[in-house]
Amino acid sequence: MSPSELLKPTLYAAEGTAAVPDHPALHGGKCTCGHVFFPMQTYGCEVCGRNGDALQPLRLSGRGKLIATATVHIHAGKPPKPEVKPHEVPFTIGSIALEDGPTVRTLLVGVAGKALKPGTAMVATLVPVGTGAASILDLRFTPAS
Amino acid sequence: MAKTLKDLRPVYVVGAGWHRYQPLSETPYVMLGLPAIRGALADAGIAWTDVESTYFGTGLLGMAAGRAMLKHLGATGRPLVHIENASASGSAAFRHACIEIAAGIADVSLVIGVDKPGVVQRAFTKTGISNLADDAIVPFTHFALLTNEYANKHGVAPEDVALVAVKNHRNGALNPHAHRQQVRTLEEILGGRPVSGTLTALQCCPVGEGAAAVIVVSEDAIKRLGIDPAHAVRVTASAASSERAGAVGAADASITKDTIAEALAQAQIGPRQIDVMELHDAFTIEELQYVEAMGICKPGEAIHLLKEGAFDIGGQCAVSPSGGLIAMGHPIGPTGVGQIGELALQLRGDAGPRQHKGAKVGLAHMVGLGAVCYVHVLQRP
Ligand SMILES: [Zn+2]
Numbered sequence: 261m262s263p264s265e266l267l268k269p270t271l272y273a274a275e276g277t278a279a280v281p282d283h284p285a286l287h288g289g290k291c292t293c294g295h296v297f298f299p300m301q302t303y304g305c306e307v308c309g310r311n312g313d314a315l316q317p318l319r320l321s322g323r324g325k326l327i328a329t330a331t332v333h334i335h336a337g338k339p340p341k342p343e344v345k346p347h348e349v350p351f352t353i354g355s356i357a358l359e360d361g362p363t364v365r366t367l368l369v370g371v372a373g374k375a376l377k378p379g380t381a382m383v384a385t386l387v388p389v390g391t392g393a394a395s396i397l398d399l400r401f402t403p404a405s
Numbered sequence: 406m407a408k409t410l411k412d413l414r415p416v417y418v419v420g421a422g423w424h425r426y427q428p429l430s431e432t433p434y435v436m437l438g439l440p441a442i443r444g445a446l447a448d449a450g451i452a453w454t455d456v457e458s459t460y461f462g463t464g465l466l467g468m469a470a471g472r473a474m475l476k477h478l479g480a481t482g483r484p485l486v487h488i489e490n491a492s493a494s495g496s497a498a499f500r501h502a503c504i505e506i507a508a509g510i511a512d513v514s515l516v517i518g519v520d521k522p523g524v525v526q527r528a529f530t531k532t533g534i535s536n537l538a539d540d541a542i543v544p545f546t547h548f549a550l551l552t553n554e555y556a557n558k559h560g561v562a563p564e565d566v567a568l569v570a571v572k573n574h575r576n577g578a579l580n581p582h583a584h585r586q587q588v589r590t591l592e593e594i595l596g597g598r599p600v601s602g603t604l605t606a607l608q609c610c611p612v613g614e615g616a617a618a619v620i621v622v623s624e625d626a627i628k629r630l631g632i633d634p635a636h637a638v639r640v641t642a643s644a645a646s647s648e649r650a651g652a653v654g655a656a657d658a659s660i661t662k663d664t665i666a667e668a669l670a671q672a673q674i675g676p677r678q679i680d681v682m683e684l685h686d687a688f689t690i691e692e693l694q695y696v697e698a699m700g701i702c703k704p705g706e707a708i709h710l711l712k713e714g715a716f717d718i719g720g721q722c723a724v725s726p727s728g729g730l731i732a733m734g735h736p737i738g739p740t741g742v743g744q745i746g747e748l749a750l751q752l753r754g755d756a757g758p759r760q761h762k763g764a765k766v767g768l769a770h771m772v773g774l775g776a777v778c779y780v781h782v783l784q785r786p
Contacts, residue, residue, distance in 0.1 A: 307650045330549035330602030337540040366537035378557050
């Protein structure tokens, strides 16, 4: 397998967590007050305001439950760099409540023809998004089964 | 202990003016704002030289728009401040003008909102913290997700949600200041261009250009300037908030719930006493969620009231008789000011073909990206 580059390595890793080893983990964080958040940052905690070392990296499992979906028909945004494919409409966005706490929103794959009921088990997956020879991977969510 | 607006000097809205909300044109912003201000001054029956301070709500014009416009009314040398608060810029400008009058620092203030669509990079994208799909999720998809969640939770069909747009387009067709002035059928709305999820183009607000102005004054000014008291509508509550950690559910609805509750407490009224309200209905789903959040009915029941005509002009409570953001339009800075102007007309009985008869209590509500929320209550004395 040729080496792959992650599009947003500060947000996720190809390796999963111990609990969910087969799906990419998300780079979240945890505050000493107990608040779990995504993405990781040390600016300050949204709940208690502690900053710096009070906020420690916490890898979140790539598993959660679907809250809502929307298939987007109009999109004007450009890709972050020329080596990355633009989002082609229609594409589907999902809100997913991660089992570790935070809610994330991103593109879904593998949902054509599937009933996307709230509560559907979802997992993270990496998909190729490059336009050229180099392999660039970005995170998506997909139904667990 | 901190005071509310009602504990201070009474504040009145005595004039309103607009430049029609419309698609982006060659008209310079100055020539959008000046007709609105001159209209508001004429409506109040006062002169520009009577105005002691100006609050200018704008989100997209860029730095220092105000003096370059106001000097064409005669450069009086009076204070001027610009207020940006995303979609709620005009509502914020209104609140701070009210506070100045209530505090006794001025007797007559102008609130003006002017905007033209322009390229402004949103600061929240420059925090240095990125997210998974910032580039793919714009506001209409945020509200499409909320629509899907609401529809699933309450068993509401997309064609029912679209009924909000039928009502608001019908109201907008009666408003000469509205961006969209055409009655639309449910079929036209559902059959329009798909945007995101079940939202179609006519269920999303148009963001164009325009201007709205209101004049706020003290009792002293009413007496001194000989303003007709029947032309004065009192501001009995001003509440504002921003998103907080740990709130339950969608942020827009949860801050709406808290802020409307605070405003109603200030005015010492209940939600069912509101005769007319202007809501932040940038997308159809919002009207249903906010009507429920303020306690007019239980979650999931707004659609039944809407179908019964409870929110029509002449119904139990006229919701967005101006046409709301969906039909009147959402030029950003003017939007919140225009809501106050519409309520002033309604409470004076001057709203012409869209008059909600006997309106005594009005409520204006705006949400801005971030999220922030503003609620004002206006009452006929
Ligand atoms: Zn904390």
